[in-house]
Amino acid sequence: MKYLLSLVLYCAAMPAYAGTLENVLPLSEDNQAREGLPLSDQSGEFNLRNLGANLNNSSEDKHNIQKIYNALPNLSVVHVPKDSRWDGTILSPDPNKHINWLFDGTYSGEYSHPPGDGDATISFKNGLQVSRMDTNTNNFITSPSIFFYWNDDSKYCGAYCYNWQQYSAATFSAISGPTSSGNTSPVSISLRSYGQGPSSSYDVGLPVSVWKYGQNSVWGLNVVTNDLSGKSPNAFASWNEFDMWTNGLDIKSWDKRFGAPQAGHRSVFYISGSHYDASSWHANYDMSAVSRGKGGVTSPSLINVQAADHNNYIWYPAESGKTGSSHPVFPVPTRINATIRNGIMSVSRVLNGDIKTNDYITGANPVDPVRVTGQIRGANGKEGVYTVDSKNAHTDTDEALYSTPEVVDGSVKWQFGEETNSSISSVMWITGNNNQDGYDTVVGIDKGIYINNAIIDSTLSKMPSKSAVVRMAPGQVIDFSGNGTRDGANKHTFDYENGALHYKVNGVSVISIRDDGSLQSELPSRLPLMTRAQIRAYPSPKKGMEIYDIDDNVPVVYTSKGWKLVALSDMPE
Incomplete structure (x- = not known):
């Protein structure tokens, strides 16, 4: 069983060009004799001790292992027994040779590099360890270990059926038992960066990339922390934590940029959002439509084109094909508000242009565009009632939609997709059970922390007339x-x-x-109190300014002719 697992793990970890399974089977007796190697053991793998290594980690033995390594065929599988004390050092590794090492024990400490250069190494001591070291990343093929899963089941009912199961390529789980002292994690990710290229590259502790090609909702990162103890929280009860330990000032206090709004060089939490830069149109190019059937993974060939209104729009191929020899005319989309039900589209507003028969209606809903087949009533091409070619398509409400024709371009049929420039409704949205749950502090700054610029700074942003830096409800x-x-x-x-x-x-x-x-x-106002001398010496007085003259016990008003006393009389009984 162990050897079967070894072979499976090897096949998953080997480079893409490793060839067929026969490449990893033992050499025939004649071939091994020609290579100057002893016979492999009966498991179908080379045993390093049987090849003549003492495995005592001596200098002499390392030179002996180097000779064995030099003689091993490329893509060999070498078994290292558990009693080995060899630390895995290959004195002169060949970057063009890839050996697959199977250790019953371990080759060295946690951060010592595995043997060879680009070799796949599997160790079984204290669990499973898969590792590799590359000294030339130009030869990098793939990660040392890959977990892959393909879901192509159209019958799975997810969130709308209250089924939150995620089908994953790999599942890691751990239990911190009732007697545990804690410090338990299902996955531990550690990156040590020693490079000295601050501008040319960057190292990432946990890269997460999601590509959206269809209408499935995608979440880049979903972190859920559940407190099921039924007890009052204590200490660090439930946190999602971001820490950064540093030395020195990010923007120096004597730097001319100090205190100005900017991202700086360090950021505990950096958020970026922007539109996707699709390619421009090219003549006689093959264009691909998005995959529809099972087994398909083709992504659509998106293009970014500018219409007559000088705005940029995204179009995608409804059908795969090749573009023509001349740039087609891509129309300005007609913007409408409409509701679609049972093959009927009720249009409440047309902002620009006209709706035409054979136009396609696109938007968040319906998921697939529907074609306008006719108009039942209303002004021609304007607000009214239309028929569409699908009785299954629907919108949830009176939604914002686009009406555009398909554009024929060579053998490609272009479908309107979206506007190029994008917006994101919220950077951070906080929710919970209405009128039941609460947050004590949404954003808090601890004592002893210096804010060199501002807690919120919007001076660099462009804000239309209806935008606000802070907006509150009455009474807040x-x-x-x-x-x-x-x-x-x-x-x-x-x-x-x-x-x-x-x-x-x-x-x-x-x-x-x-x-x-x-x-x-709501309360009586009070004039500032000054002596006559102070009033006369007041710098740059303005017309209408009032001060109470405590020497004369009357108000004075500044006019174009200087300070004037205000005549007072007794208040009647």
């Missing part, structure tokens, strides 16, 4: 008086409610600005 407050304690919260706040912006002290409105722009003071 901005607190200016927080001191890190619950008792110190909300002593001085801004909020909007009942048609006015309020400045409140201890929850009581002091000043309000109504929707019509009028200012209302």
Whole structure:
């Protein structure tokens, strides 16, 4: 069984050009004699001890293993017995020779490199270890171990059937038992980077890449932490943690860029979103439509074209073919709002252009484009009721859709896809059970942390007139008086409610600005108090400025003719 596992693992790990299975079977007696090697054992693999190695890790033995290595045919499978003390060192590895080493024990410590150059190494001590070292990555073929799974089952019912099972190429699971002290993980990923090329390359601890070709929803990273203890949380009860340990200033305090809004060189959490740059149209090019049947993995040949409105759009082949010799005209899509049910499309709005018979309707729904077959009522090509060629297609609501014809180009039929420029609805969306669950703090900054620029800085962004840096619902407050304690919260706040912006002290409105722009003071206002000499010396006074003259005990107003006393009289009884 062990040898069967060894052979299976070898076949999964060997380079793509390894050839047929006969390449890894033992040499015939005549061929081995010509190579100067002893017979392989009956398992069908070479045994390094049978080839003449002592495996005592001495210098003499390493030179002997080098000679054996030199004589081994390419793609040989070499078994190293568990009592071996050899550390796996090949004194002069050949980057063009690939040996597959099977260790019953281990070849050396955790971070010592495996034998050979580009060799696949499998060790069975304390579990399974698959490793390889490459000194020339130009010869890199594939990873030392590959787990691959292909799901092509169209009958699987997923999230809509409350079935959250994920079919994975590999599953790692672990149990931290009732008597465990913790520190248990199903997968441990560790990267040590020693390179000195800061701009030419980068090392990634966990690269996750997802390619979306169809209408299945894709999640780049799904992290779920469940607390099923039924007990009050303590210590680090449930966290998703991002740590960064560094030395020195990222942007130096004397750098001219210090304090300016920028990503900088270090980022604990960096988020990027942008549109996909599809290729431009080319004459006489083969174009592929997306795969539809089982076993297909063809991705669509997307192109980016500019229409007459000077906007760029994505088109894809409805059918595979070759483009023509001249650039076709790609029309501006007609933007509409419509509902599709049972072969009927009800259009509530046409923003531009006209809907034409044989146009295709595209959008998030229906999943596959439907063709307009006629108009039942309404102004020609405008708002009204239309028939489409599918009774199964539907939209959930009065959705935003596009209406465009197919574009014939050589033997290619182009289907409109989307606008090139993209948007993302939310960078971070927080949810839970409505009116039941809560978060104490969404974004918190710990004490002793210096904010050199701002907690939120939007100065570099482009914001249309309806955008806002912060938008709140009526009654929600901005607190200016927080001191890190619950008792110190909300002593001085801004909020909007009942048609006015309020400045409140201890929850009581002091000043309000109504929707019509009028200012209302809830408490008596107080003029600044100054002596006559201070008033006369006041720098750059402006018309209408008021100050209380404590020498004359009257208000004064600044006019075009200087400061003037305000005449006062007694308040009647």
